[in-house]
Amino acid sequence: MSKNKIDSRRRQAVAKWEKLRNNPVPFIYIGAGSCGLAAGAAETQAAVEEYLKRKGIDARIIQVGCIGPCYLEPLMDVQMPGRERISYGNVMAKDVARILHAFFDDGEIPKDHLAGHFGEGELDGIPSFYDLPMLKPQVRIVLRNCGIIDPDDIDHYLARDGYKGFEKCLSMTWMDVLDIVKRSGIRGRGGAGFPTWRKWETCRNTESDQRYLICNADEGDPGAFMNRSLIEGDPHCVLEGMLIAAYTIGASQGYVYIRAEYPLAIKRLKTAIGQMRELGFLGPSILGSDFSFDIKIKEGAGAFVCGEETALIASIEGKRGMARTRPPFPAVSGLHGKPTIINNVETLGTLANILRNGPEWYAGFGTETSKGTKTFSLVGKVRRTGLIEVPLGIKLREVIYDIGGGTQKPFKAVQSGGPSGGCLSEEFLDLPIDYEHLAEAGAIMGSGGLIVVDSDTCIVDMAKYFMSFTQKESCGKCVPCRVGTRHMVEILEKVCDGKAVLADLDKLEKLALTVKNGSLCALGGTAPNPALSTLKYFRPEFISHVKDKRCPAVSCKNLVVYRIIPGKCTGCQRCVKVCPTGAISGPRSEPHNLDKSKCIKCRSCYEICRFDAIAGDAIIIES
C-alpha cells in the first residue's frame, strides 16, 4: 500500500474514532487483559451481554486492554451516546444489572463502584479517572493507549497518530533517526540500561548482508507483567517501534521472542501483525520506500535465562538456552552469526512517541542521566496494585504511598528488579528511582517489578525464594552459578529452619561474592543480589533466626507454632472440619485442642477462624 492510501485509511480511521467518541449507541468497555480476566472480566462481560439481550438494548461491547489499576479489576466503562465514558471498578457479574439498570432505565449515573470518568475536569461530582490517587502522579507515554483503544483494531491505533512516527522515519536517513534516539537519551528498558543508540550504531556499522532485530518479550521476572500488559493493550505501538528500530539498523527480518505463558499477548500480536501486512506496513518496499521488513513470532518454552541476549539467540536457533561469552556482542555477531539487536518491549514501545514528539520532549522527563518514563508493576502488600508509568527520578515513597496507597501493616521493604535485584529498607524510601541510585543501593532497575512487602513477610524467606528461583533457572554452564547458587540456597534453608550458626552468614556473604564475580552471564552475576542486599539491610532479622531461633515475621514454617486461645475459642467446630490431619479436636461449644504433633501448619484453621469471625482470632500463629 502506498503512502497516499495510508493517508486515506488514516482519515477513515480518525472518522471512525470520532464516531466512537460521539457514539450513536451506548458503548460498554470491558478491561480484558489477562489480569482482568483472572478477576472475572469474562463473567462480567457475559452478564452485560445477557442484560442487553434481555432488555433488547442496542449497545456495543468493546474489549480493551489493561489501564493499570489492577486492584479495581474487573473494570467496566459505560459510555452513553454523546456522553463521557465513565469507569466502574470491581464490577463482578452480580453487579452488572444494577449499574446498567441505573443508566438505561433510570437515566442516572450510579455512584456505586464508580471509579471516574475519562473527560476533562470534574463532571457532576464524578472525579476524572486520571485524577484518581493512583493515576495522578503518573505520566503515561508508553501506556497512553492501554485500556483506551481496542487492541484488535488497527484503526483505533491509526486514529491516535499510530504509525506516524514510523512514517516520519521514512523521510529521514538512518543517521538522522539514530541522532533523534541519541538526543532523547533513552536507555534499554530491559534492565541493564544500556544506551539504545549506541547498540544500534555498533550494529549498523558492522558490515553484513543481513541484520536481525529481536523484540525481547520473554518477561521472566516473577512479579513483573509490564510487557504483557503493553502487548495486550497496545500491540501496534511495540510493532511500530520494531519498524523504527529495523529501519535505523538496516534489519530486514525481525522476531518477537515471547513467553508461551502469555497466550493472550501472543494472540493480540498475531492479529496485529496480520493487520500490518494487510496495510503494507510489513513486507517488501514498505509504503513505497526501499525498506523491507518482516516479523515472526517465536514462542519461548519456559526458561528464565532466555531473557539474556546470547541465551535468547541460542533458543531461537533451536538450541539449549545457554549464555556464551561476550564479546563478540550480538550487535556484532548474534543470530546465525549476523549483527543482531535485541530490544526490550518497552524500549520499542517508546520509540514512536519519541519520533512523533521529538527527542527534547522525551528528554524533558526524568533526570540528567535517566531520561523519560518507566513502567513498573507495583505489587505485593500495597493497597493499590497495578501497572504504572512514572517519570524516572520519582521517589520510592511517592510510588509506594501516593500511587500505591501504602501498606496495611508496617512497611518493611521494597524489592526492585526481580531475582537480579535487591531488597531496599525503609531508609531508602526517599531514593530517586533511576539507574544510578538503585545500583548504588544494591538493587537494580531491572525490567520494572516493584514488590512491596510488609511486616508479615520474612526477609530471609524472601532471599531464599529468589535464590532458589535463580538456582533452578541457572543454565548450568558455569560452576559458580550452577554450584554456588545451590549452596547459597542450602545455607538460607538452614537459616529459615533455625539450624544455622552465625558463621553460616559470613559463608553466605563470601559465597555470594564468588558467584557474583565468577559467573559468565548476568543471571549468575546478579543472582546473589537479593541475598547480599538483605544481609546488608536486614541483618538483625537473619540473626534472630540464627541465635533466637525466631522468625520475627512469624512466617518460617519450622519456627512457628499454631495455638488455640482457650478464652477466645467458642468451640464452633469450623476449624475441626477444615483441619486436613485431624490435629484439632474437641466437642462443640467447648474450647478445642490442637495436637502440635499432628499439625502440618497449613493455615486452614487460622483462615477459617478469622473468616467466619464467630470466635474471631482464637487461633494464633506465633514464633
Place this chain on the structure above:
Amino acid sequence: MANGGLFAIMQEFKGERGDLIPILQRAQDLDGYLRPEAIRSISRWLKISENEIYGVATFYAQFRFHPPGRHHLKVCLGTACHVKGGEQILAMTKQRLGVDTGQTTADGNFDLDRVACLGCCALAPVVAVDNKIHSQMSVLKIQKLLDEQKQD
C-alpha cells in the same frame, strides 16, 4: 495418536534447525506431551539426533514427557504470589491430590505444576486450572476449587 498429525505439522516448516522448538511445541499441543515416537520422527526429519533433541527439550520447563492429567493445575509461585502465601497453597494442593509437582494423580484427573509467574501479580496468589486463572486464592478456596473440579 498416529504420526499423521505430526507429519502435517512438519509440512508447515522448512526443516531448519531453528524449527526444532516450535515443532516440539506443536507436537506437545497435539498429544499433551512429547511421545518418544514423535521425537524419533522429528529427529529423522530434522536430522538432529534424538539425544540432542532430548537435551534441548529437557532444558525448557514447558515440555512434558508423561501423559498429562485431564485437568492441568498450575500453582503460581511468582514473587507476589509467594509473599501472599502461594507456598501454602501449593502444599495444600499437594496434600489434597497426593502428588508432587510434575506428577499426575492416580485417577488421571489432575496433573500439578508450579510455575514461576503467570503475570497476574496484582491479584496474587493465583492458581490456573486448564488456563483459567483463579485469583486471590487461599488455602480454603483452593480446597473448594478442587472439590468443584472433582464433581465436573
